[in-house]
Amino acid sequence: MENQYKMSLKLEQINYIYGTHTAYEMQALTDISLEIHKGEFIGVIGHTGSGKSTLMQLLNGLEKPSSGRVLFEGKDIWAEDFDRKMLRSKVGLVFQYPEHQLFETDVLSDVCFGPRNLGCSLEEARERAKKALAMTGIDEKYFADSPFDLSGGQKRRVAIAGVLAMQPDYLILDEPTAGLDPKGRDEILEQIAKLHRENGIAVLLVSHSMEDVANYVDRIIALNQGRLMYDDVPKAVFAHYRELAEAGLAAPNVTHILHSLRERGFDVDTEAVTVEDARDTILKAMEKSV
Secondary structure, three states: OHHHHOOEEEEEEEEEEEOOOOOOOEEEEEEEEEEEEOOOEEEEEEOOOOOHHHHHHHHOOOOOOOEEEEEEOOEEOOOOOOOHHHHHHHEEEEOOOHHHOOOOOOHHHHHHHHHHHOOOOHHHHHHHHHHHHHHOOOOHHHOOOOHHHOOHHHHHHHHHHHHHOOOOOEEEEEOOOOOOOHHHHHHHHHHHHHHHHHHOOEEEEEEOOHHHHHOOOOEEEEEEOOEEEEEEOHHHHHOOHHHHHHOOOOOOHHHHHHHHHHHOOOOOOOOOOOHHHHHHHHHHHHHHHO
């Protein structure tokens, strides 16, 4: 039975309640079951307050479920003999605000912190840090700078590098593009996609933006009021664009455009989710109508 859990991160009937036995008690997550495998690229979407961040912190062992189990490679992470320090090196979490993870006096030292905490020698930690910074596109000229003097996008990259230096199998990014301008947002997303492509790391990209996830992920987990709403490939999730809208989630613009064109008699593929795919199906439809 345990073999089915190998090389995966699994939630079994998870419930999470804030402020248990107080006047502020609130159910944040209800009966969540899902499994994440190495190498997947997953988008986690949901309206503000839907439970996205809580879910990610459960996967990383920063929060303990009120009931249910979190399994890493078949083992309950809250079992007495489980090494949660090891878990956090294998399931890396980058918070929404990078300032929460930056605290050393210079960039290189900051990225060295994780490997050093795992017991690496200074030499090995520096080697890992330099590799991770290169992977996230941070030039050597910034290594001696204070991380707090960097731009918002650079801070995100350094925070991601700090997690990558621990060589995780899973990388969780909680709203990595929040507060960035369009150029900075695109650069961060492209860097994340490249990391996934070239290193085979499982990526969980938490976002409230359907546009962001549509272009990159292979699977979407949609939360609504603490419950699992959808867990499927993007085209299957976006097919429920009306239901998503009711949950406060706007499907990508191309989804609305294609459905509108279909209603007007154009033979377009309404399952296209990227701008490129939408362009191709619209051009084909126009050729047929000539």
